[in-house]
Amino acid sequence: MTENPYQPILATVIDIKEEVSGKRAIKTFKIEFQDEEVKENFSFFPGQTIMISLFGIGECMFAISSSPTEKGYIEVSVMKLGKVTDALHEMSVGDTVGARGPYGNHFDIDGWKKKNLLFIGGGIGQAPLRSLINYCLDNRNDYGNLEVIYGARTSEDICFKEKFDEMQKQQDVDVHLSIDVEEKGWDHFVGFVPTNLQRLNPSPVNTIAITCGPPIMIKFVIQNLLELGFKENQIYTTLEMRMKCGIGICGRCNIGNLYVCKDGPVFSYDQLKDLEGDM
Amino acid sequence: MENLVMSKEKLPEMLTEIASKYALFGPIEENGFTSFKQISNSQEINLDYLLSRISPKSLIFQQTETLFTFSKGKEVKVNTLKTDEAKRVIFGIRPCDARGYSILDPVFEGKKEGDYKDPFYTKKRNRSTLIGLSCNKPDVNCFCTSFDDSPASMKNVDILFTDIGEKYLIDIVTEKGKELIENLSNLFSKASEEDGELRKKVEQDAIDTITRHMNTEGVVEKLDKMFDHELWQKTAMRCVGCGICTFLCPTCHCFDMQDEATLKEGARIRVWDSCMYPEYTMHASGHNPRPARMNRVRNRIYHKFNYFPKNDKIFACTGCGRCIDYCPVNIDIIDVIAKVKEVKI
Numbered sequence: 001m002t003e004n005p006y007q008p009i010l011a012t013v014i015d016i017k018e019e020v021s022g023k024r025a026i027k028t029f030k031i032e033f034q035d036e037e038v039k040e041n042f043s044f045f046p047g048q049t050i051m052i053s054l055f056g057i058g059e060c061m062f063a064i065s066s067s068p069t070e071k072g073y074i075e076v077s078v079m080k081l082g083k084v085t086d087a088l089h090e091m092s093v094g095d096t097v098g099a100r101g102p103y104g105n106h107f108d109i110d111g112w113k114k115k116n117l118l119f120i121g122g123g124i125g126q127a128p129l130r131s132l133i134n135y136c137l138d139n140r141n142d143y144g145n146l147e148v149i150y151g152a153r154t155s156e157d158i159c160f161k162e163k164f165d166e167m168q169k170q171q172d173v174d175v176h177l178s179i180d181v182e183e184k185g186w187d188h189f190v191g192f193v194p195t196n197l198q199r200l201n202p203s204p205v206n207t208i209a210i211t212c213g214p215p216i217m218i219k220f221v222i223q224n225l226l227e228l229g230f231k232e233n234q235i236y237t238t239l240e241m242r243m244k245c246g247i248g249i250c251g252r253c254n255i256g257n258l259y260v261c262k263d264g265p266v267f268s269y270d271q272l273k274d275l276e277g278d279m
Numbered sequence: 280m281e282n283l284v285m286s287k288e289k290l291p292e293m294l295t296e297i298a299s300k301y302a303l304f305g306p307i308e309e310n311g312f313t314s315f316k317q318i319s320n321s322q323e324i325n326l327d328y329l330l331s332r333i334s335p336k337s338l339i340f341q342q343t344e345t346l347f348t349f350s351k352g353k354e355v356k357v358n359t360l361k362t363d364e365a366k367r368v369i370f371g372i373r374p375c376d377a378r379g380y381s382i383l384d385p386v387f388e389g390k391k392e393g394d395y396k397d398p399f400y401t402k403k404r405n406r407s408t409l410i411g412l413s414c415n416k417p418d419v420n421c422f423c424t425s426f427d428d429s430p431a432s433m434k435n436v437d438i439l440f441t442d443i444g445e446k447y448l449i450d451i452v453t454e455k456g457k458e459l460i461e462n463l464s465n466l467f468s469k470a471s472e473e474d475g476e477l478r479k480k481v482e483q484d485a486i487d488t489i490t491r492h493m494n495t496e497g498v499v500e501k502l503d504k505m506f507d508h509e510l511w512q513k514t515a516m517r518c519v520g521c522g523i524c525t526f527l528c529p530t531c532h533c534f535d536m537q538d539e540a541t542l543k544e545g546a547r548i549r550v551w552d553s554c555m556y557p558e559y560t561m562h563a564s565g566h567n568p569r570p571a572r573m574n575r576v577r578n579r580i581y582h583k584f585n586y587f588p589k590n591d592k593i594f595a596c597t598g599c600g601r602c603i604d605y606c607p608v609n610i611d612i613i614d615v616i617a618k619v620k621e622v623k624i
Contacts, residue, residue: 005395006346006536006547007357053547055351056540060563082563096355215566241568242560244536247395249386250552251533252559254578255568257586262394276506278560278568278578 005247008053008098010034013091019077019159026124026159027089028065028077031099044068045106046132047238047266051246052076052088053098060084061243061261064102065127067134074099077127077159103246104265107132107210107236115208116144120221122151122193122213126159128238128265129212133173134163140172147202151178151193151213155186176200194220197228204230212238215279222269235269239279255279282470282478283449289466290447291321296463297368301408304338305370306331315369326371329418330599334529335376338369339403340383341549346399346536348546362398367407368459375423375597377409377435379529385591386532399549408459411436415481417489420600422613424486425493428598431482443477450478493613494620495584495594502585504624511577514615517608518576522553524602524610525579530587530595533559554579580615 015030031052033039044050044064053059060082066075080089091097109132117136121129129148136143148167152158158177167175178189178196189196193213202209209230211221218237225235241253241260248262256277258264285293297303298319305324306313313328315335333342350356387400413431414421423430433439437456440447448470451457460467470478525531535552538545552559555575561567569575587595596612603611 003396003398004347004359005397006549007359010355010357055349055355055357056538056545058538059536059547085563098349098357240562242562244534244552249395249397249532250535251554251582252552254582254586256581257589276503278574 005100006245008051008059008100009038011097011099013093013095013097014073016091016093019161020079020157022156024153024157025080025089026077027080028075028160029088029091030066030073030075031097032073033099034096039072042074042102044074044102046109046135047104047106047128048102049104049246049261049265050074050076050099050101051103051243052084053100054084054087054091055096055098057087058084059098059244060088061103061240061246063128063131063238063240063265065130067131067138069135069138077124077130079124101246103261105263107238107266109135112208113142114144115206116203117146118202118207118209119146119148119150120193120197120209120211120213121149122217123153123157124159125211125213125217126150127212129210130160130163132210137167137173144206146173147176148173149176149178149193149197149200151180151189151196151217153180155179155183192220193217194224197221198224201228204228204234208234208236210236210238232270232273233268237267237269237272238265239267240265281451282475283451283460283467284443284446284470284474285449285467286446287442293463293466294318294321294324294370297370297459300366300462301368302365303368303370304335315372324371326412329414329416330373330376330601332601332605333527334379334599334601335369335372336379336383336529336532338367339380339407340387340400340532343548343550344399346547346549348544349540350544351540352543362402364402364406367403368410369407370410371412371440372409372436373414373599374411374428374430374432374434374436374439375421375599376529377411378423378426378428378432378597379599380404380409381435382530382587382591382593382595382597383532390591408455409436409438410456410459411439413439413441413482413485415442415485417485418600418604420491420603420613421489421598422491422493422600423598424489425491425495425598426594426596429482430485430489431478441478441481443474443481446474448474448478491600491613493596493598493616495616498584498616498619499588501619501622501624502581505619505622506577506581508622510615510618510622511580512573514580514610514618515571515573515576517610518555518572519608520555520557520572520575521607522555523605523607524612525553525555526551527601527605529597529599529601530583554582580612580619584616584619 020026062076
């Protein structure tokens with residue numbers, strides 16, 4: 001290991017899963033550190049992020065979408081959207097990338113024990129939630145009810161489809177899917193995620209709500225949660241910003257005086273409500 | 280610590296000796312502007328200057344700096360760079376610019392357990408000895424005294440030279456400074472009481488020539504209440520977004536990281552960036568949290584006078600006046616803060 005925090009560690013792409021195809025393509029990349037010792041010792045918490053390097057192209061920060069209970073590798077789920085993600089989507093199994101991290105704070109997996117957890121995700125915003133959901137399912141007895149509300153633009157845009165299918169068959173987790181506009185053969189809810197939340201009317205008693213998705217969705221989900229009686233300290237979200245250093249130095253990812261890279265990415269609404277800043 | 284004096288005639292001899300033992304940096308004249316560069320002999324140095332155009336932050340936090348190199352293709356390798364371990368002396372730095380380093384320290388060196396340290400900055404910073412040079416004639420836009428500082432402040436330097444006529448009065452401030460002086464031939468003699476008085480007079484005269492003042496009392500709390508005030512839109516209407524204020528500022532520290540590569544090899548390079556540019560915060564999705572100039576101008580003022588004080592208990596302004604001197608549309612930071620004070624809430 002080097003003392004240079006900007007220097008990534010080499011890792012190999014060991015599996016690529018196409019989650020969503022077409023214009024808004026999403027792939028999940030399974031990555032394994034090349035150094036056995038690093039591979040063995042790398043640890044993280046759900047909600048933390050990792051900086052992935054493509055040498056000669058650049059770096060991007062992603063939420064780790066796998067759970068810490070899965071050892072020996074990490075996964076990132078990435079929408080093809082810009083220079084680095086375009087190149088990442090072109091990669092094949094066996095290719096080398098760089099990785100540095102994990103960065104930022106994380107979901108309070110210890111503090112939330114015995115509580116009911118309500119996950120509200122939209123689109124690729126499900127990626128950080130996936131890490132937490134899988135962690136909770138792997139430690140099922142530590143948590144109360146688990147309920148997942150997830151929506152995408154169309155049925156084609158639903159990320160982690162197989163996992164949702166699997167969860168829908170399980171007794172110990174409730175799943176509610178939605179798409180934005182009517183489609184033939186769709187027998188779940190049609191409409192936006194905040195509307196689905198309102199309709200489902202979950203109880204705030206002993207419950208923590210965690211939401212991630214497009215900024216506009218987060219805004220209305222929080223509004224509706226408050227109307228449902230959730231207190232400000234029962235609502236959590238995880239945010240993203242353009243980042244370069246990932247360690248609180250390069251200056252750009254601030255909202256007010258907080259840096260999303262190191263003070264976040266997980267924030268409670270209690271923190272955010274008084275925070276004036278450009279989001 | 281103790282005070283010494285040195286005849287001005289001996290300065291070249293001292294600098295030549297320093298340059299033979301350390302990497303010496305000082306103000307030189309280049310293309311009509313003063314800038315801080317490495318020098319090998321005393322002839323290059325120009326002490327007839329007030330402020331270098333680009334602040335000497337560039338000596339510690341370089342404008343471009345390679346973070347690591349890599350080879351790509353079939354076998355990818357990352358190469359750690361050997362860092363330059365030479366001890367440095369920065370001669371002729373103004374007290375306000377030395378204060379700039381102190382403001383940047385918590386950003387790059389971390390403040391609490393678990394914070395990352397930037398080794399590129401910290402290594403250069405730790406092995407630099409600062410020989411400050413008092414300002415006898417502050418400029419029209421100087422306002423260091425607004426930050427409890429002085430044109431002859433010893434707070435952030437290891438040694439301070441003050442021009443008292445025929446001689447320099449030398450304040451040895453830190454152990455590091457003492458060590459440097461002891462490592463040089465004895466060109467110095469003990470300062471007399473009269474020399475000390477002269478130094479005080481020079482400092483007071485310099486303070487008296489400073490006419491501009493920024494009143495920062497209560498500004499942090501005031502800004503907390505005026506995020507949506509029309510002042511930001513009004514201020515931003517003049518701004519052309521050139522970013523000169525950020526590049527010249529001794530406390531601006533934002534940077535970008537970019538890859539320069541051929542098919543076989545490359546390097547990741549850090550370059551100064553500016554919060555004045557829209558690309559700075561643009562997400563890949565097209566969403567931009569600071570899409571308008573108003574957002575960016577506001578963020579810069581808040582960073583210096585609200586966020587920095589909240590995070591590091593200090594205003595991120597040294598009162599050097601560069602942003603006022605060089606702004607092409609005359610945006611005046613003293614004026615902006617005065618307007619903040621005037622706003623009734």
